[in-house]
Amino acid sequence: MNDFAATFKERIATDLAAVRGRSLAYTDAEDDLLLRQHSPLMSPLIWDLAHIGNYEELWVLREAGGITPLRPEIDDLYDAFKQPRKSRPTLPLLGPAETRKYISGVRGRTLDVLDAIDLSGPEPLHRAGFVFGLVIQHEHQHDETMLATLQLSGQPGLVRDSPLPPGRPAFGADEVFVPAGPFLMGTDTEPWAYDNERRAHRVDLPAYYIDRFPVDNRSYIHFIEDGGYDDPRWWAPGGWRWRTESSVHAPLFWTREGATWWRSRFGRPEPVPMDEPVQHVCWYEADAYARWAGKRLPTEAEWEKACGWDPDAERARKYPWGDEPPTPDRANLGHRAARPAPVGAYPAGAGAYGAEQMIGEVWEWTSSCFLPYPGFRAFPYREYSEVFFGGDHRVLRGGSWAADPAAVRTTFRNWDYPIRRQIFSGFRCARTAPAGQA
Structure with missing residues (x-):
């Protein structure tokens, strides 16, 4: 050997x-x-x-x-x-x-x-x-x-408080612009990629904007306090049925006492940190917030292009910053602190277009159903991906603070039911660029 x-x-x-x-x-x-x-x-x-x-x-x-x-x-x-x-x-x-x-x-x-x-x-x-x-x-x-x-x-022993970098506040509509054009989605070169990440294929997208950071708790509270959970205008029909039947009015593990929002983190009650990405929201909640904000959830193709495409080199990166493995100054991964880092904490982890914290923090809901790529071939067994294809599951991308670097890359696809909220899930928004802006 x-x-x-x-x-x-x-x-x-x-x-x-x-x-x-x-x-x-x-x-x-x-x-x-x-x-x-x-x-x-x-x-x-x-x-x-x-x-x-x-x-x-x-x-x-x-x-x-x-x-x-x-x-x-x-x-x-x-x-x-x-x-x-x-x-x-x-x-x-x-x-x-x-x-x-x-x-x-x-x-x-x-x-x-x-x-x-x-x-x-x-x-x-x-x-x-x-x-x-x-x-x-x-x-x-x-x-x-x-x-x-x-x-x-509610197991308090799993709260870890390793220090995380400080955040940087977002000002107004902090978005990044992704010009129109093709990119290569998926992979043929990553040896440990799953079958649903293959094959690499060309996707041509119109121009769009995507949030620089995941939606934070402060912004999500504005949605709640503006009556977002009580206004059917913002909800998909299935989401409104779920909301009314489940009587949900906030993310999972949140409660309100007077003017203060609290969350339970592994059994420990604490005020909701305003500058962290919101987590424990389902797809229906993410979709409703995006509509309320005058935006939408990104497709998974939009998400992947903003995360991993290098337009100068015309190639895909394994991670937003390049092909080097994640380091503590680039992404919050591996259950280091048992929570998301504040928005803006990882400028060194930005992608080529300027979007940040697309790896780590929270799994990010996209608008896309979980479907096969062109040329898909089940390997090594159908039950890993193929049996889940269809309209029942929505795709999540990016990996959360609880994900290990060994199971994270720009092409990795997660999926779940749109009602699932006990997972470490959040989102960011996107919008189509005005006509003529390429």
């Missing part, structure tokens, strides 16, 4: 260890907390933990490594498509101690497969370590889901 292959395998092993440390930290709790279901939209934490191990066993050990199944009798229990979330607490799940033993046994064999596998071979699962990227990203995504579950349960 040459030096490059050895170094690459060391990096994969480091990434595997880091994500497993995160999973175990989030599940270092009393058994009751792990076994309880905190919302019918979320799994018990112990289901997520065992599912992570079962997924790793399926793809690394069995599919890539050709190893005899360790626990084939539990496959159906931890199949996300056979077991709806609401029914998972009723299943004969592995207990916490047995789950930890199981995932540890899988991980030991995973490292054996990593040591033996040829990462330069022709097998698609092996090439460039794709199968390891698959399980690393999958585990990080479930860790973020577990973190959202812990926010629902």
Whole structure:
């Protein structure tokens, strides 16, 4: 094995260890907390933990490594498509101690497969370590889901207060202009990209403006106090039905006492910070705010062009600032502080057109339904993307403060139901440029 292959395998092993440390930290709790279901939209934490191990066993050990199944009798229990979330607490799940033993046994064999596998071979699962990227990203995504579950349960131990950079205030309609023209959307070159990010294809967009920053809490409170939740003019028909049936009047975890808005952050009550991006809003709320503001949500093509396209080099960047990995001065990622940073905190992370904080902070809702790109081919299985295509899910982009850098890039596509608000989601607005402005 040459030096490059050895170094690459060391990096994969480091990434595997880091994500497993995160999973175990989030599940270092009393058994009751792990076994309880905190919302019918979320799994018990112990289901997520065992599912992570079962997924790793399926793809690394069995599919890539050709190893005899360790626990084939539990496959159906931890199949996300056979077991709806609401029914998972009723299943004969592995207990916490047995789950930890199981995932540890899988991980030991995973490292054996990593040591033996040829990462330069022709097998698609092996090439460039794709199968390891698959399980690393999958585990990080479930860790973020577990973190959202812990926010629902109000666990104060997960509040981290690492310092974040100060913000810069936005003045008036702080937008950036994106001229008309084509760009290359998606990727054919990122080795760990998912099937729904492929293939790269040309998209030609008219000129538009997009907000420099995500919408902050101060601006969102103006919407609330102007009666935004009570005026059907701003809501899509489905959104108005959801709003009236659910009696929602503010983002999730918000309450009002007199003139002060409060939020609960992992069980800790605190005044809503005016300069942070709003989070825990669903697509319907984001869409209503945008209409109220005289704007709209960006399409995901508009979002991606503003985030990652370099018009001078005529190429896509992996991150808004370039291809160098995220650093603490460019983006708020990896659960460093358990909250979004103030708007304007990361000027070094701006994209070529000037939009900031498009990576980290909050997942940003777009107006787009989750659909395949031209030339889409399901890999390595249909259930990752293909079964979700259609009009039921809206696309989110960018990654939140809880997302890990290993699972973030300008082409990454997240998706969810338009009513979902327990995720770390926010948005920014866009508007079409006036005719003649190219």
